[in-house]
Amino acid sequence: MPRIGNSLLRKAHALDPFLPALLAPCRDIHAAQNELRWLRQHVDRVAKARRARGDTLAKGSLLRQLVSERASGKPLQYILGTEYFGDLEIRCRSGVLIPRQDTAASVTNLVRLLRDAQKLPPELRLLDLCTGTGCVPLLFRHELYTARDDVDLHILGVDVSPKALKLAHYNMQRAHRSMPRGKMRLIRADVVLNPFADQDGDALPLKVALNHSGLPPFWDILVSNPPYISPSNYWTTTTRSVRGYEPKLALVPPSIASQSDTEQGDLFYPRLLEIARDVEAKIVLLEVADLDQAQRVAQRAHNLSIFDGIEIWRERPDINTQAPAGVDNVSIIGEGNARSVLCWRGAGAAWLGKATASAGRDDALRLFRSYGHLPHGDASQAGTSPMEPQFDWPTTPPSEQDLPMAFHNARIARRSRDRFRERLSRRGTGLWTDHPYPEDYYFIRTSFGLQKRRRKP
Amino acid sequence: MSILPRLRLLPSHASTPFNILRAFTTTPPLPAKSLPPRPTLHDADLIEKFLHGSGPGGQKINKTSSAVQLKHIPTGIVVKYQDTRSRTVNRKMARKILQEKIEEMELGEGARTRIKQREVSGKKRSAEKKRRRKYRKLGEVEGEREREEGIEYGGGELDGINEVEGAKEVESVGDGAKKEGEK
Incomplete structure (x- = not known):
């Protein structure tokens, strides 16, 4: 990283003596000025709260301490304790991944498609895996409820980290207080854990955890922002503040022996798609790192052959610049880096306003076949009653x-x-x-x- | 109290309970002079950009900047807004500022920003005038009183000085006299 020039440092110091320190993480004088203003506002708020309690606070020393923390690379969101995610202000704490603006864009776009749907089920179930702060389901809920009154949303957030669950619980409580509608639950489960392996950890596999908590086994929409950075990318492409302060658990999938770097980066996706099949999700939205990974995930989803359509969304999916459909009819929508993969099947097509939908029976049969119970072929030859549980x-x-x-x-x-x-x-x-x-x-x-x-x- | 109807006399944006004003009469207040309507912005005319550095996004970096840049294609006006941490608020504010700029371009002195500016400066000017009038009046009264006091004071202690105008001069003269006395 290039050094910051002396002239810039001097200019910053002339504007405010705190600015030169903030130039290190911001690299830009306007960004540094903004951050300093937000830090000052934060200090003022803290001081006001302390005064209301009858306590006192030395504002100058607190500001100096916060500026030095920020200068050492600590994310501003951890210092201030919140981050804006769409319209919502989400609480952040160190040890839990900070919500990203790009994720919010994908979620907002998903709801934008859903809210014009002719008939949504009266009880829409949303499963969010690797929920972290709980930002994704909370934004989904906020956006959907501001647009529609006729839908009751049931949300389930799943995470493996107790810290994340605690924070998500706090965020959900806050959201529920401001808009008391629908149901929200959180459970602790490990998404990548094989349910048939011998277990020694303390988190259950998802299926068992759902069963133990008495939660329904079927969910309409599955969203997830899983860890997706491969170890080599972690050292080369992430910024220092991410590496130094954000939890690696939320960024890099766990390593398994005899596995390449790319495979480790993609570790969650096969498992997430399997879960999507098991819970019979009609819409699946998975966040990805870049276009290559998006295409690998789309290929996997295509190979599962249960989805009616697959799309890759870029960072700004609301801009309608549709690229010609590439391999396997996967179209890439929007502008910027590729950010998420959307899959739908059955009724999901109608909810999203997509043209490609298959008949209900075909869809069910395909879903059933994907478990490997039935030979691929004509349904009538496969047995007298292929829909019976096997x-x-x-x-x-x-x-x-x-x-x-x-x-x-x-x-x-x-x-x-x-x-x-x-x-x-x-x-x-x-x-x-x-x-x-x-x-x-x-x-x-x-x-x-x-x-x-x-x-x- | 319960017989009297309660009226909210504030515009809808100020809805916190602390801001409720209650009128003594049921006659509604005269509405302020209506401002010209805001020009409507069409999404097709706008190019919106979220400014952040190029490179990988997503989990790999955590951005604090949520700056928004709006360009209005027909007029070519570019607005950038980055004051808040919320991208939604930045977008709203950028749109508002863009509307105002377009209006100023179209209406000139009749635009709502100019009208508001004139109102504010007019109020400020009249307040200033009022303040000046008040202090002039006060000054006259004080001056008269002090002149009387000063004459008494001067007459009592300092025989040699006949014409003393303000309290300050009296004090300085008094100090000088004291110092001389100390010496």
Whole structure:
């Protein structure tokens, strides 16, 4: 980074003695002046609040301290404690990613499309994975409620970090106080955790966490701003203030052995798309780093073959400069860097006002096929009733050695299948029994025979 | 109190409870002279830019600047606004300023900014006049009183001085006399 010239420093000092220090993070005298003004306003507010409590505050020393913190690179949003996200003022705390303006642009554009929809369901369910401060669902809610009265929004925010959840809870409470409508929940879950792996961490996989909290398994819209920076990009493309002060957990996906740099950067997307399929999301909006990653994600979504349409949105998707549809009919919309990938299926097309929609039955069949239950082909050949719930039975006979354990496991699976069916039949009545998931038990062979184990952390 | 109707006499933007004025009469106040309507801005005529450095965005950088630059294509006026941290507020303010500039260009002295400016400066001028009148009057009264006091004072202590005009001079003369006395 080039040094700041002496003449500029002198000029800044002539304007205000605090300015030269702020030039280091801002690089620009106007930006530094703005930041200094905001810091002064913040100090005035703090002093006023202290005075109201009957306390006193030395304004000069506080300002000096804040300016020196900012000069060392600490983000202004952490110093002031808030960041504007669309129309909302979101509380920020160190340890949780600061909301970005680009994310707000994507969310606003999504709601702009949704609010003109002819018929939205009376209860719209929004699932936000890796919620952080909770900014994305809160802005979605704010924008939708200011435009429409006929929709009730149910929001679920999921994050793995307890710090983030605490902050999101605070932000949600504040939002609910200013506009008491709809429902908001937060749960702690790990999105990338494989539900069938042995667990030793303290966060549950998403599916299990949903089940444990008694939350519905199906969600209409899935949005996510997951960590998406690969380790090499983390060291080369992020700014110093991001590296030094923002949590790496929210920026770089966890590393897994035998995995390339790009694969690690994209780690969340396959899992998010799988979740989108499992919760039967009709609209999916995922934030990405750049055009290359956007195209990789779009390709993955296309390969899943459940979506009716896929779009890549740039930083300003509201500007209608549509590039010609590239590979796999994925059109790129807007101006700036590529920022998010939008996928829709079934009723989602009508909600977004898109032309490409498939019939309800086709959509359901495609969704069903993507689990690998049915061979790809004509639906009529696939069996008498392809829409019935199916379970993974051992199709090949187990070997001699595995017979007893496989026998027990099959028995357990059969029993849980019956319970699951019973639950399905009760779904309409709203009676939900809280029993373990079908896959929750397994057997192992020990020295004293078979032992039943519960698959739980 | 409850019999009297309560009237809100403020424009709609000032809706905090501290700003409610209650009238003694039910006669509504005369409305202020209406200002010319704001010119409407069409989105198609505007080029809006969010100014931030080039390079990667998203999670990779955290920007504090949310500056907005608006260009009005028909007139070529460019407005930049970056005073607040909220991009939404910056956009609104930039639009407002652009409207005002277009109006000034179209209407000249009849534009609402000029009218408001004239009103403010007129009020300021009359307040200044009032202030000057008041102090002149006060000054006359004080002067008379002090002249009387001064004469008494001078007559009592300093025999040699006959014409003393203001209190200041009396004091300075008195000080000088004291110092002389000390010496």
